[in-house]
Amino acid sequence: MDISIRRLRKEFDRYPALHGVSLDIASGELLALLGPSGSGKTTLLRLIAGLEFPTSGAVFFGAEDASQKSVRERNVGFVFQHYALFRHMSVADNIAFGLRVRDRATRPPEDVIRRRAAELLELVxxxxxxxxxxxxxxxxxxxxxxLARALAIEPQVLLLDEPFGALDAKVRKELRRWLRELHERTGHTTVFVTHDQEEAMEMSDRVVVMGQGRIEQVGAPDEIYDRPASAFVHGFIGDSSALSVTVDRGEVFLGRRSLGPLAAGLPDGPARMLLRPHDLELTAQSAGAIAGRIAAVRRHGGARMIELEVGDKGERLEVAVPASTPICPEPVQAFRPLRWQIYPAG
Ligand SMILES: Nc1ncnc2c1ncn2[C@@H]1O[C@H](COP(=O)(O)OP(=O)(O)O)[C@@H](O)[C@H]1O
Ligand SMILES: [Mg+2]
Structure with a gap:
């Protein structure tokens, strides 16, 4: 089932939680809504589900405007972080619940319901x-x-709101892989909410990065990581450090020191240079290098992380070097940026 979200706006007490969001979700896609707390992820998911109605804009399921339809009419399955199972019902009865409460005309016979519950237990x-x-x-x-309970009604769309949020890291990791495999087998159009970028990047076909009720970027995990559309996305996805720089006819200055012509095509003025820890290499003091005072060194897996204090504002730049790199005792080191992004300040 394709879903098309058109200029969806949602206000709570005149406070906009979503500002006119548009998004197309392809049938069979596994899509992550990723963003910090309060960015509007749950609100968007609830609007897709029909648990909430838009202030303006529309949600299409296929060619049909579903905006005013109920949850049941939309035939969506959902799982929330604290979506308790019914405590006094067995697992099989929990799974069968959504089918048993249907009206007589659409309710399958009891033996079919039981068989379906057993199949779903196999599936999960x-x-x-x-x-x-x-x-x-x-x-x-x-x-x-x-999840089996959500799938029992044979939903057209599966909506998951931080489904693994309450579980410990190891179980989460297993369930992530498991859900991805399940998705590949069943092919449901699935939208899941997470604030965990690793979870989003690892599991989904495409990631929707949200901030303050707006979509900041939509793209495949590689695209989001390698070509973040804004300083916000760059800072939110993966590790990065931001330095305040100035652009002057494409030349980038850190304080008064030129780093070279790194910003072709960008407007003159104050800007933010974002760098990931692995995108710098140790170098001798030279033109174009970023020099600073080593403020801290710590071990991080196979790498050594160096925190460099740069410029006169005391900004910190985090650099990863192989753990085998001898760090000379001099307190000042220089690094050459290999990859970077520069965004207008603002
Ligand atoms: N029912 C509600 N009443 C009032 N404000 C709400 C309601 N639901 C969400 N909000 C507000 O809308 C914004 C987005 O919330 P939400 O969609 O839950 O974000 P997220 O899931 O990304 O953490 C927040 O500022 C939140 O306080
Ligand atoms: Mg939420």
Whole structure:
């Protein structure tokens, strides 16, 4: 099911939580809504689900305007972070719930419902736990049952709001891989919300980066990481440091020192230079190098992270060098930027 979101605006007490967001989601896509807390991710998901109605704008499911339709009419399945299973129902009854509450005309016969619940338990790799109760399951198992329950109604669209948010890091990582594989098998159009960039980058076909009720960028994970559209996206995705620089006819100045013609085509004036830790190399003091005082050195996996204090504003630049690099005792070091992005200040 294709979903088309057109200039969707949502105000709560006249405060806009979404400012006219437009987005096309392709059938079968696994899409992540990623952004800091309060950026409007849940609001957008609830508007797609029909749990909330827009102040203006529309949501299309295929060619049909679904904006005023109910959750049930839209036939969406959803899972939330704290979406409790019904405590007094067995796992199988939890999964069957959405089918049993249908009116008689659309409700499948009881034996079909039972078979479907058993198939879904197979699908989420929890066969033979149908008779257990939620309190007898681990957190990861509960979220998989919640997902089976969402899938039971054969939804056109699956909406997940931080489904693994409450679980510990290791279980989350397993469930991520598992959900990706499940998605590949079932092919549901899936939109999931996360504030965890690693989760978004690892799992999804495309990532929608949100900030303050707006879409900042939409793209494949590589695109978002390698060509961030704004300083906000650059800073939010992956590690990066920002330096205040000045652009003058394409030449970039850090204080009064020129770093060279790095900003062709950018307007003159104050700008932000963003650099990822692995995108600099140790060099001798020379023209074009960024020099600074080493403020801290720490080990980080296979790399050594150096925090360099740069310029007269005391800005910090984080640089990763191989752990084998001998760090000379001199407190001042210079690094050559290999890759960078420059954005107008603002
Ligand atoms: N029901 C509501 N009533 C009033 N304000 C709300 C409501 N839901 C969300 N908001 C506000 O809308 C903004 C976006 O919230 P939300 O969509 O939950 O963000 P996210 O999921 O990205 O953390 C926030 O400022 C939040 O306080
Ligand atoms: Mg949220």
């Amino acid at each position: 790799q929890l066969p033979q736990i149908g008779n257990r109760f939620p309190h007898q399951l681990s957190g990861g198992q509960r979220q998989r049952v919640a």
